Amino acid sequence: MIAEPTYTLESLSAQLAGLSEIDAMRKLAELFPGQVVFSTSLGYEDQVITDLIVQNNLPIRIFTLDTGRMFGETYSVWNKTLSRYGIPIETMYPKQEAVEALMTGKGPFSMYESVENRKECCFIRKVEPLNRALAGQKIWITGIRAEQSANRTSMPQLEWDEAHGLFKFHPLMDWTFEQVKEYVRANNVPYNPLHDRGFVSIGCQPCTRAIQPGEDFRAGRWWWEDNSKKECGLHSK
Numbered sequence: 001m002i003a004e005p006t007y008t009l010e011s012l013s014a015q016l017a018g019l020s021e022i023d024a025m026r027k028l029a030e031l032f033p034g035q036v037v038f039s040t041s042l043g044y045e046d047q048v049i050t051d052l053i054v055q056n057n058l059p060i061r062i063f064t065l066d067t068g069r070m071f072g073e074t075y076s077v078w079n080k081t082l083s084r085y086g087i088p089i090e091t092m093y094p095k096q097e098a099v100e101a102l103m104t105g106k107g108p109f110s111m112y113e114s115v116e117n118r119k120e121c122c123f124i125r126k127v128e129p130l131n132r133a134l135a136g137q138k139i140w141i142t143g144i145r146a147e148q149s150a151n152r153t154s155m156p157q158l159e160w161d162e163a164h165g166l167f168k169f170h171p172l173m174d175w176t177f178e179q180v181k182e183y184v185r186a187n188n189v190p191y192n193p194l195h196d197r198g199f200v201s202i203g204c205q206p207c208t209r210a211i212q213p214g215e216d217f218r219a220g221r222w223w224w225e226d227n228s229k230k231e232c233g234l235h236s237k
Helices: 009-016 021-031 044-055 072-085 096-106 115-134 177-186 193-197
Strands: 036-039 061-065 090-092 139-141 158-161 166-169
Touching (some): 044 177, 090 115
Parallel strands (some): 036 061, 061 090, 139 166
């Protein structure tokens, strides 16, 4: 029996050095067959990555988290994506018992009452389902870009995720927001119409608003909290 190769962050980064986004994802799929997944929230960046995966026939599984609190527009672009590409998007839901207990005990808007409450809701609806989706995988592809927040500017394109025990690859890390929008326009990629109304980062309806000109990219998420708290637990940065 041939032993499975063991890669360090340095050795795997060397394998990807100089490769395009498409070739890098193809290389990862070759090195880790059946163990490369892409999590999509159906926003601008993730729609670009979905298009790259499908148009280049990359053997990468695509999944999304349905928290039960999504915008109607998000479900609309989800359906358009299925129609356009003809590929399945695996859907992960929160555990019914946990949602029922949260809603019974604290009601539908407990997230506004404290950071702890908000993170509890995020854990139940997003983090725990994500943990199930990533179990047994080796590569997690995301739509993170350096421009999205100050603490993402120094993130490498490939990193080790200690919490999940796998590598995270961010193919669009160095793309600008304008590059993302231009790709969507040029390739007629389905996108969430909320983007045209000032919504840059789109999550759950109670926790997302449009941003004003000049505001930070993340200002529309959990706007009632200070910037140091603005992560939900899916990513540490």
